[in-house]
Amino acid sequence: MGKPDADGPEVPDLPPEWGRVVVPDDASALAAEAARLRRELRATPRRAGGVVRGRPSLALPLVVLLVAVLTTLAGLAAVTWPRSGRATPEPLATPYSPPSGRPLPALDLVDAGQSPVPLRGLVPAMIIMIDGCPCRSEVADAAALAPPGVTLVTVAAHRAVPATPPVGGAAPRELADPAGGLRAFLHLPARPGTATALLVDRAGILVKVVPEVRSTEDYRADLARLAA
Incomplete structure (x- = not known):
């Protein structure tokens, strides 16, 4: 039905602690073991990048909230921060021109x-x-x-x-x-x-x-x- 491959020349570089690996001539012989392995994988939570798959993650909402808060604070600082060297100029006073030489109004x-x-x-x-x-x-x-x-x-x-x-x-x-x-x-x-x-x-x-x-x-x- 099969032949040992762990010690044979066909499959080199396999760790010796794996023992003897038997590769069947018919892949259907591994169907039962593959089904068992799939059940174990579905029952076991997978971790990717330190986050357990299948559970809702709070990392992304927290990052979005932090960015929104920082953006708001930066906008407020830009508006309220005193600008040195940009004092509002005083309006120029218009020279007064008295109506001298005119008759007094009939008041x-x-x-x-x-x-x-x-x-x-x-x-x-x-x-x-x-x-x-x-x-x-x-x-x-x-x-x-x-x-x-x-x-x-x-x-x-x-x-x-x-x-x-x-x-x-x-x-x-x-x-x-x-x-x-x-x-x-x-x-x-x-x-x-x-x-x-x-x-x-x-x-x-x-x-x-x-x-x-x-x-x-x-x-x-x-x-x-x-x-x-």
Whole structure:
């Protein structure tokens, strides 16, 4: 039926501990042994790369989850990380162009009793806009310098603000501009802690605008000429 091959010249290099290997002439003689071997292989879990086949593996989902977390963290770091040397540039300030030389608009302001007061009826005048602050010292300084015949007017935003009685100067006329018409004419928004001064001649022409009154030297000469 068969012949020994372990010691014969036909099948060299077989380990001697295998013993005698008999190769049958008919391969069907090995059918029973092959069926038994297949049953043993099916019953035994196979390992491939350290992972037991036939059991669900958590390695791949964990890797995918780790990659997703790292990608998210990298995106957040790229967005929130401070960039040195790339400071946001400050917007350039537009130079203010006062409407000097133009006639004062025909505005009606209101006094403390909410009665209308035509602004053009007060010229020549120095108008101090105090919607940014009370600016009592600036008003007092202007009152001390105002020549006879020149009206000193203070303009608040919503209601007339009583001024401190001047010492040796003209009492200012306290008015309010609830509609903001004078600021709109000047195209100059109010700034906190800052007073704006307007000097208007007898013809109602705006002679000078002082956007921020810092000292009496900002308007002293022009104020004196208003009385001429």
